[in-house]
Amino acid sequence: MKVKSSYIPYFLILPAFAYLLFFVGYPLVQALYTAFTQNGHFSLATVRKTFTDPYFWDALKYTISLAGVIVPTQVALAIILALGVNRVFKGKDFTIYALTIPLTISDVAAGLIWYSMLSPSGFLNKLLLNIGLINNPIYFFGYQYRHMEFLAIVLAELWRATSIVFVIILAGLQMISHEYLEAAEVFGADYWTRLRKIVIPLLKPSIQSALIIRTLFAMQIFGIVWILAGRDIPILAGEGFYRLTELKEYDVASIYALVIAGLSIILGALYIKFMKAEYLEVRG
Amino acid sequence: MNEETKFILKKLVFYAFIFTVVAWIVIPIIISTLYGFALPKDYYDPKKILPTSFTIKYVKTLLITLGALDGIKNSIIVALITIAISFALGIPAGYAVAKFIFPGKDTIKLSIVALRMFPIPVMAIPLVILYIRLHLIDTLLGVALAHTAMSLPFVVLITSSIFAGVSKELEEAAMVFGLTRLGSFFKITLPLALPGLAAAAMFTFVMSWNEVFVASILTLAHRTLPAQILSIMAGASGGAAPDYYKFAAAFIMILPAITFIFFARKYLVTMWGITLK
Numbered sequence: 001m002k003v004k005s006s007y008i009p010y011f012l013i014l015p016a017f018a019y020l021l022f023f024v025g026y027p028l029v030q031a032l033y034t035a036f037t038q039n040g041h042f043s044l045a046t047v048r049k050t051f052t053d054p055y056f057w058d059a060l061k062y063t064i065s066l067a068g069v070i071v072p073t074q075v076a077l078a079i080i081l082a083l084g085v086n087r088v089f090k091g092k093d094f095t096i097y098a099l100t101i102p103l104t105i106s107d108v109a110a111g112l113i114w115y116s117m118l119s120p121s122g123f124l125n126k127l128l129l130n131i132g133l134i135n136n137p138i139y140f141f142g143y144q145y146r147h148m149e150f151l152a153i154v155l156a157e158l159w160r161a162t163s164i165v166f167v168i169i170l171a172g173l174q175m176i177s178h179e180y181l182e183a184a185e186v187f188g189a190d191y192w193t194r195l196r197k198i199v200i201p202l203l204k205p206s207i208q209s210a211l212i213i214r215t216l217f218a219m220q221i222f223g224i225v226w227i228l229a230g231r232d233i234p235i236l237a238g239e240g241f242y243r244l245t246e247l248k249e250y251d252v253a254s255i256y257a258l259v260i261a262g263l264s265i266i267l268g269a270l271y272i273k274f275m276k277a278e279y280l281e282v283r284g
Numbered sequence: 285m286n287e288e289t290k291f292i293l294k295k296l297v298f299y300a301f302i303f304t305v306v307a308w309i310v311i312p313i314i315i316s317t318l319y320g321f322a323l324p325k326d327y328y329d330p331k332k333i334l335p336t337s338f339t340i341k342y343v344k345t346l347l348i349t350l351g352a353l354d355g356i357k358n359s360i361i362v363a364l365i366t367i368a369i370s371f372a373l374g375i376p377a378g379y380a381v382a383k384f385i386f387p388g389k390d391t392i393k394l395s396i397v398a399l400r401m402f403p404i405p406v407m408a409i410p411l412v413i414l415y416i417r418l419h420l421i422d423t424l425l426g427v428a429l430a431h432t433a434m435s436l437p438f439v440v441l442i443t444s445s446i447f448a449g450v451s452k453e454l455e456e457a458a459m460v461f462g463l464t465r466l467g468s469f470f471k472i473t474l475p476l477a478l479p480g481l482a483a484a485a486m487f488t489f490v491m492s493w494n495e496v497f498v499a500s501i502l503t504l505a506h507r508t509l510p511a512q513i514l515s516i517m518a519g520a521s522g523g524a525a526p527d528y529y530k531f532a533a534a535f536i537m538i539l540p541a542i543t544f545i546f547f548a549r550k551y552l553v554t555m556w557g558i559t560l561k
Contacts, residue, residue, distance in 0.1 A: 006386075008380070008384065009380040009381075009384035009386045009389075010380075010386065012376035012377055012379060012380035012384075013376070013377045013380050013381070013392060015373050015376070015377070016373040016374055016376070016377035016436055016440055017377070017392070017395075017396075019373055019432070019433065019436060020396075020399050020433060020436055020437065023404060023407070023411075023429075023430070023433030024399060024402055024404065024407065024433075026410075026411070026414065027407035027408075027409070027410040027411050028407070028410070030410040030411070030413055030414065031407075031409065031410035034410060034413070081305060084298075084301055084302070084305070085302075089298070089302070091302065094306075095302055095305065095306055097545075097546075098305075098306045098309045098310055099305065099306075099309060100545060101309055101310075101313070101542060101545055102309065103545065104490045104494070104538075104541035104542065104544055104545045105494075105537075105538050105541055105542075106493070106494030106495075106496065106510055106537060106538075106541070107494070107496065108494075108496050108510045108513055108514055108517075108537065109494075109510075109533075109534050109537040109538050109541075112316065112513075112517065112530045112531065112533055112534035112537075113312045113313060113315075113316040113534050113538070114312060115316075115527070115530055115531075116312070116315050116316035116319045116527075116530070116531050116534065117312050117315060117316075119527055121327055121328050121330070121527070123311075123315045123319075123333065126330060126332070126333045127333055129330055130330075130331065130333055159308070159309070159312065213401070216401050216403075219403065220403045220405060220406055220497075222405075222496070222497050223496045223497070223510070223514065226514060226518050227514070227517060227518050230518055237405075237406055237497060240406065240409055241497065241500065241501065244409055244412070244501060245500070245501065250409075250410075250412065250413065253409045254409060254410050256406075256409070257403075257406045257407060257409040257410055260403050260406045261402070261403055261406065261407070264401060264402060264403045265402075267401075268398055268401045268402070
């Protein structure tokens with residue numbers, strides 16, 4: 001039923017497209033206006049105020065370094081998990097089910113869940129104390145333990161968002177034809193050779209898109225950090241949130257929104273350059 | 285080492301790996317749930333790794349005294365409005381992408397893929413000014429409108445892939461027998477796509493249910509559950525709530541999500557595969 005009609009598809013797409021355009025376009029314009037004007041005149045005062053605030057640079061640093069630690073680890077972990085699970089074994093369905101549970105768990109809930117593991121009276125500390133591995137609890141929270149808070153965020157975020165990467169990689173793995181692998185086996189390639197010469201190269205598109213998608217979402221990281229560390233570990237979205245809700249500084253908050261949008265647009269441009277929307281092809 | 289022991293050893297290592305993985309995911313959920321119902325004296329007892337006496341006091345206080353019940357109600361309303369609007373706008377668009385060929389289609393598809401990546405939640409910051417002007421600030425409709433912007437690209441991508449899966453022969457047969465295109469959509473395509481659409485609705489529900497940034501920024505009195513939990517647990521005062529309330533809150537938040545994943549697990553890998561590829 002592929003019909004070449006002139007106006008029907010545009011008519012069907014227009015409402016959704018207009019809606020999205022408004023919700024992306026309007027805030028962008030409004031943010032630019034709020035950030036770069038004062039009393040109706042062009043002004044760089046807000047930009048100067050934001051850029052001279054050490055919190056801004058800390059937030060930028062932590063947002064990027066969190067993404068830098070979390071995203072590659074997630075992708076590596078997800079590849080190992082997907083390769084491990086992508087075979088026939090007893091309990092496969094349950095394992096995949098368990099691995100996908102965090103997909104539906106919010107960042108706020110994941111933060112609270114990991115607080116129960118890592119707090120001074122939490123599971124991990126009590127376990128280690130009782131089997132005698134440590135004599136005093138390990139402190140993960142509080143300003144003086146910032147580097148441990150960083151670790152706690154990484155642990156919680158690995159737990160929460162590795163599932164998404166796992167699903168992308170697993171879907172990619174399942175699309176690799178068995179014939180390639182069987183042919184390689186016939187010619188005497190062992191598991192590692194097959195992995196290196198066939199599986200990993202064919203997985204490359206999935207790995208790339210997982211990397212970029214996770215990096216983009218990592219720019220907006222908020223809930224998990226806000227729950228586990230508050231402003232001890234400043235992040236871009238968190239600072240924007242704080243400026244807006246606590247200090248009512250719409251102008252400074254707008255700059256944070258613009259910085260996150262700018263980072264996303266740059267990364268998104270890379271995404272479009274490397275990826276194509278092949279999976280949307282009309283089938284049949 | 286003969287072949288047989290090698291085989292058994294390999295199997296053992298493999299199952300140890302699977303067990304570790306499942307434990308890594310499941311144990312934190314079990315622990316936080318147990319702690320959510322534990323008595324504080326058990327939680328603070330360094331000798332007790334697992335609590336032995338339980339109470340529903342903290343879940344109850346959170347739900348009733350601290351107003352989490354209202355938060356749940358607000359969250360459900362916001363999610364339902366979000367599903368309604370994003371489906372009303374997204375289904376026609378998804379259908380068009382799946383079933384029509386037209387100039388500029390690739391550009392439109394690419395823009396939708398790109399828009400899905402745009403940090404729409406963060407854009408709630410400049411939206412505040414418009415919302416104040418339109419009296420949408422602190423309303424559930426206002427949150428739902430922003431959540432729709434966030435979920436709409438996903439709905440278009442999911443529905444287009446669902447409609448692409450409905451065979452064109454059936455639609456053509458219906459049209460041969462005298463149904464219009466619209467008639468064949470409502471009598472043939474939609475019913476066949478229904479299970480997939482139901483799963484897509486649950487996906488949208490979870491997305492809205494879990495969203496915290498937009499909800500926290502756009503509301504004050506009428507908070508959704510995550511926004512309310514966030515303000516109780518990590519307010520300006522800095523994590524004012526005692527630990528056992530945190531665990532009770534985690535339990536309340538994850539229950540619907542875990543239920544969803546249980547019912548929709550058949551579609552899960554495919555659906556997330558589509559949206560996140």
